[in-house]
Amino acid sequence: MSPSLSMLLVGEGNFSFSASVTQFYSGTETSVTATCLQPQEEALRHERAATNIQIIKDSGGTVLFNVDCTKLGDCTSLQGRVFDRVVFNFPHCGRKSGVKKNRDLLKNFFLSCVELLAEDGEVHVSLCNGQGGTPVDHPKREWHNSWQVAAMAAEAHLILNDVRPFESEKYQSYKCTGYRSQDKGFHVEKALVHVFIRSIPYTSAQILTVEEVVEGERVQYNIPAELSDYIFRGFLCSGSVHPVRLVQDYIIKGLTEKWSVSMTTETIPFLLTAKQLQASRDVDSAHCYWINLIQKDLSPDADAPIDKETDSLQGQANTQNASSTICVTSHKADRVRSKGLESLMSACSVDVDPDEESGVFLLRPSLIPQMELLPTKKEEWITNAEGHVECAESNINVEQHDKEGPCGDCNGVTSFLFGISGLVFKNMHISLWALPAFHELLITGIFPADCEPIKLLGERLETLLVPYGVSLITEKQGLRLTAAPMGLVGRVFEGKASNNTSHNSITVSLNLDLLAVLLFSLPDWRILWSHDERFLKQFALCPLPGEPFQPFSLFPEHFSFDISFWTGPIWEERKFHAVVREASRGTVEQVKLIDRFSHPDLSQTSYCYRLTYRSHAHALSHRQALQFHQQLESLLSSQLQVNIR
Numbered sequence: 001m002s003p004s005l006s007m008l009l010v011g012e013g014n015f016s017f018s019a020s021v022t023q024f025y026s027g028t029e030t031s032v033t034a035t036c037l038q039p040q041e042e043a044l045r046h047e048r049a050a051t052n053i054q055i056i057k058d059s060g061g062t063v064l065f066n067v068d069c070t071k072l073g074d075c076t077s078l079q080g081r082v083f084d085r086v087v088f089n090f091p092h093c094g095r096k097s098g099v100k101k102n103r104d105l106l107k108n109f110f111l112s113c114v115e116l117l118a119e120d121g122e123v124h125v126s127l128c129n130g131q132g133g134t135p136v137d138h139p140k141r142e143w144h145n146s147w148q149v150a151a152m153a154a155e156a157h158l159i160l161n162d163v164r165p166f167e168s169e170k171y172q173s174y175k176c177t178g179y180r181s182q183d184k185g186f187h188v189e190k191a192l193v194h195v196f197i198r199s200i201p202y203t204s205a206q207i208l209t210v211e212e213v214v215e216g217e218r219v220q221y222n223i224p225a226e227l228s229d230y231i232f233r234g235f236l237c238s239g240s241v242h243p244v245r246l247v248q249d250y251i252i253k254g255l256t257e258k259w260s261v262s263m264t265t266e267t268i269p270f271l272l273t274a275k276q277l278q279a280s281r282d283v284d285s286a287h288c289y290w291i292n293l294i295q296k297d298l299s300p301d302a303d304a305p306i307d308k309e310t311d312s313l314q315g316q317a318n319t320q321n322a323s324s325t326i327c328v329t330s331h332k333a334d335r336v337r338s339k340g341l342e343s344l345m346s347a348c349s350v351d352v353d354p355d356e357e358s359g360v361f362l363l364r365p366s367l368i369p370q371m372e373l374l375p376t377k378k379e380e381w382i383t384n385a386e387g388h389v390e391c392a393e394s395n396i397n398v399e400q401h402d403k404e405g406p407c408g409d410c411n412g413v414t415s416f417l418f419g420i421s422g423l424v425f426k427n428m429h430i431s432l433w434a435l436p437a438f439h440e441l442l443i444t445g446i447f448p449a450d451c452e453p454i455k456l457l458g459e460r461l462e463t464l465l466v467p468y469g470v471s472l473i474t475e476k477q478g479l480r481l482t483a484a485p486m487g488l489v490g491r492v493f494e495g496k497a498s499n500n501t502s503h504n505s506i507t508v509s510l511n512l513d514l515l516a517v518l519l520f521s522l523p524d525w526r527i528l529w530s531h532d533e534r535f536l537k538q539f540a541l542c543p544l545p546g547e548p549f550q551p552f553s554l555f556p557e558h559f560s561f562d563i564s565f566w567t568g569p570i571w572e573e574r575k576f577h578a579v580v581r582e583a584s585r586g587t588v589e590q591v592k593l594i595d596r597f598s599h600p601d602l603s604q605t606s607y608c609y610r611l612t613y614r615s616h617a618h619a620l621s622h623r624q625a626l627q628f629h630q631q632l633e634s635l636l637s638s639q640l641q642v643n644i645r
Contacts, residue, residue, distance in 0.1 A: 005030040008083040008116065010069035010109070012036040013176070014046035015053050017089055020171030022059035032056060033083070035067035035075075048175075070108035073115045082121070086113045089126040090176055090191070102131075102147050110156035114198070122195055123158060125149060126166050129190035134555045136163040136192060149194050151557045154621035158196040159553040166191035199553070199619035200532050202585045203229050209294065212269040214361070220295040221271065221361065226581035227289070227425065229529060230437035231270075236421055241539045243516040243549075244439050244528060248421055250519070250545055251441065251510065254464040258456075259445070261417040268370045268422065274360040276369045287426045289363040363425040366509070367442045371420055419443040421512070430577045430591040433486035435525055438513040444495060445506040453506040454478060457492050461508070468518045468545060481510070486525075489514045519545035523616045526586055527551075530617035551616065558614040559625040562594070564645040565636060569603045579639055580611065583632035587615045587625070606645065 007030060009018045018034035025032070034056055036043050043065060044050055053063050067075050069088060088109060093101045106125070113123055130137045133146025140146075150160040168174060168188050176188060208223040208231055223231055235242040255261050277285055364370065421441045428434035447453035458479050462472050465481065470489060473480045478493035488511075495505030517525050520543075527535060534552040580588050588611050595608035611632075613625040636642050 005085060006081075006083045006118075007032050007085045007087060008078075008113075009034045009087045009089075010067065010072070010113070011088050011091055013043075014049045015043075015056060015063065016048065017087075017171060017174045017176070018061070018063075019052035019055040020174045021087075022056050022061050023173070024170060026059065032059070032061035033064065033078075033081075034061060035064040035069070037068060038065065040065040052173075070105065070112050072112045078116060081116060082118045083116055084118050084121045085124060086117060086121070087124045087126075088113075090128065090188075091125065099145060099147055103152055106147060106149060106152040107155050110153045110158055110196070114156045114158065117198070119198065122161070122197055123153070125153075125194045125196070126188075126191055127194065128188070129192060132163070132192060132194055134160070134163060134194075138190070148557075150555055151621060153194075153196045154199075154557070154619040155623060157199045157201075157619045159199045159619045160194060160555060161197045161552055162195040163554065164193050164195070166193050197552070202618055203531060205229070205582045205585065210270065212271060214269050214271045215273060215276075217297055219271065219293050219297075219361070221291050221293050223270075223363075224289060224578060224582075226578050226586075227363075227437055229586065230423065230425075233529070235528075236439060241536060241542055242528075243520050243522070243539055244512045246539060246542060247512050247516045247519055247545070248439075248441055251464060251515075252419065255417060255443070255460060258460055259417045261419055261443070263419045263421070264374060266374055266420075268367070268374075268420075270363055270423070270425075271361050272364045272369055274362065276373070277362065277365075285365070287428055288365050289425050289427045291361045291363060293361060365426050366424055367420055367422055367440050368507070368509070371442050371444060371507075374420070417443050417445045427574055427578070429574065430580060430588055432589055433514070433525070435511070435513060436581065438511055438525075441508075441510040441512050443508040443510075445508070447504050447506055449504050453504055454492055454494070457506060457508060461490075461492070465515070465518075468515075470515075470518065483514070483518055486514050486517070489518070521548035523549075523551055524589070526589075527616045529586070532617055535617065553616055553618075556614055556616055556620060558589075558612050559620070559622055560610055560612050561625070561629045562608060562610050563629070563632065563636075564595075564606060564608040565642040566599075566604045566606050566645065567640075567642050569605075571605060571607070575640060576609075576636070579635050580632060583635050584611075584613065584628045587613045587618070587620055587628060589614050 005025070005028070007021065009021065009032065012018055012034050013036065015034055015036070018032060022030075022032050044053075056063055062077075064075065064077050067078070069091075072078055091102065091105055091109065093105050110123065117123065127147065127149060130139060130141045131147045132149040133141060133143060134150060137146075153160060166188055168191075205225040206228045207225055208228050209220060210223055210231070211218065211220045213219075234240060235244040236248065237245075252261055252263065271291065277288075419442065421439060423437055424440045425437050426435065428436055445453060445457065447456070454477075458472050461470075461479075461481065466472070469483045471482050473482060478491060480488060481490035481492070483489050490508065490510040492506065492508050495507045513525055513528055516522065516528060520539075522528070532552065538549060577591060580591060590612040592610045592612075593607065594610050595606075597606040599605070611629065613620060613628065633644050637644060
């Protein structure tokens with residue numbers, strides 16, 4: 001209860017609710033402004049209206065007449081004022097109004113009241129049971145027969161933050177009136193209060209120019225626009241309380257109970273060469289973001305200092321990639337690919353001459369190629385006379401800190417885990433659990449050949465993750481970690497063969513984003529990327545896995561639109577999905593091809609897709625979704641040269 005709460009109550013009839021509120025908050029600094037639509041003489045005809053008005057005034061409140069709640073900005077007495085809470089109890093257009101008129105009343109009220117709402121204010125709307133159209137209503141009406149209160153609020157960029165019972169007993173003198181424009185009350189039994197808060201605005205897609213050192217050469221390139229909101233977010237930075245970081249810490253802590261774990265602090269670029277990709281047999285090249293460089297060899301000294309301003313921005317954003325710099329530019333990315341690159345993308349094959357690919361670049365789809373290039377990985381591992389693992393170059397003995405003894409199951413031989421984590425990118429078709437960018441935790445272990453390391457790591461991961469819905473499935477030379485409904489969340493597999501036959505190299509790859517969804521019961525992976533401080537606020541105290549996330553946007557509506565267009569003889573569907581992500585600001589959660597027709601004479605093909613829009617972090621109204629859809633049509637025409645039908 002705020003000691004200085006300012007409240008605006010609209011649509012009052014006999015002012016009994018406003019009088020009850022002033023009595024309930026008596027003794028605090030709460031100020032009440034009560035308004036009604038009727039003129040004063042008409043309002044006073046309600047039973048006990050005069051008494052209630054006097055109670056409000058005696059408590060220091062204000063009473064205003066002739067105030068239209070859909071045009072609050074027109075009220076001279078309210079201009080220049082803001083309120084912490086705006087309350088509308090049991091709105092109704094009067095008489096036998098249909099649901100459509102009442103929806104319009106709600107929508108216009110929301111659009112009006114946000115002009116007077118404090119930045120962190122709340123809007124409270126009380127509705128009879130069943131009217132709101134949310135899952136909290138029992139029984140729930142069919143969607144078309146409800147007032148669709150959350151959707152109407154979204155028109156004013158408000159999100160439904162809470163739904164609670166209307167506690168009529170709290171307001172003892174309250175007597176609702178106005179049922180069908182009469183001095184009768186509504187049925188307030190099982191009525192619900194819907195609490196709305198402001199949504200933050202959508203982040204615009206931008207072209208980000210990144211500069212970094214790849215294989216000793218300084219290069220500059222553009223990040224695809226649909227990925228611009230995933231770059232340099234710093235989720236894994238030291239001191240971060242983001243759930244992705246909390247999941248990583250949980251897993252590392254669980255592993256260190258059995259083995260020594262060392263996480264690298266070496267910076268690695270986002271960019272890979274195709275030659276580096278080919279060197280790794282464990283990376284699927286079928287879903288890669290291929291990149292054309294803007295410039296190469298920007299400086300004869302690859303280690304020359306980078307612009308301090310951009311370097312500072314990057315250093316604050318993500319210590320995992322502090323070697324990169326970023327500047328935001330307004331120009332459109334060059335989407336034209338060279339013939340050689342198009343051929344490579346079409347083939348998606350790594351069975352080609354690596355020397356011919358040395359100039360072809362891609363955003364890293366995994367950390368595996370870069371892990372194999374790190375100095376620690378290139379060193380030879382040997383076993384010393386005491387049976388401990390040593391590094392041949394550095395001659396540093398890696399000690400085991402397991403209280404139960406070295407590894408417990410490896411005949412007294414110490415094992416060592418080396419880890420790296422960071423953002424990776426996959427050019428996937430849009431679906432509920434297809435992540436274009438996510439954080440990978442990659443751990444490589446050096447184990448004695450006779451201690452069944454896959455089994456040991458599997459048992460430890462099972463202890464850590466099975467309670468949260470992860471299943472471990474044995475496959476050839478490893479394990480697959482899966483969970484419903486997202487599918488694959490990680491793998492355990494044998495590393496590359498070593499000259500040292502007395503040891504095995506084992507690699508664990510985990511999708512930290514999907515694991516965060518599981519361990520904290522998030523409604524959608526996309527909410528991990530929310531800029532809303534109300535998201536991170538729930539993780540400020542570093543909750544343990546298993547503590548469920550409480551959504552700050554309840555029951556977001558979804559909207560479906562179809563789009564049809566003619567294409568030429570060549571059609572790259574993956575580019576279509578990339579444009580959808582860019583145009584929709586990531587609000588499209590599903591794309592489904594529902595029709596396809598090839599013209600027999602014109603070498604053209606018509607496609608029809610159905611797109612489903614939904615956001616768990618922003619207000620998404622029908623109007624906003626339609627604007628995104630219209631933007632999509634524009635981008636498709638300009639970037640993919642299709643003809644919208």
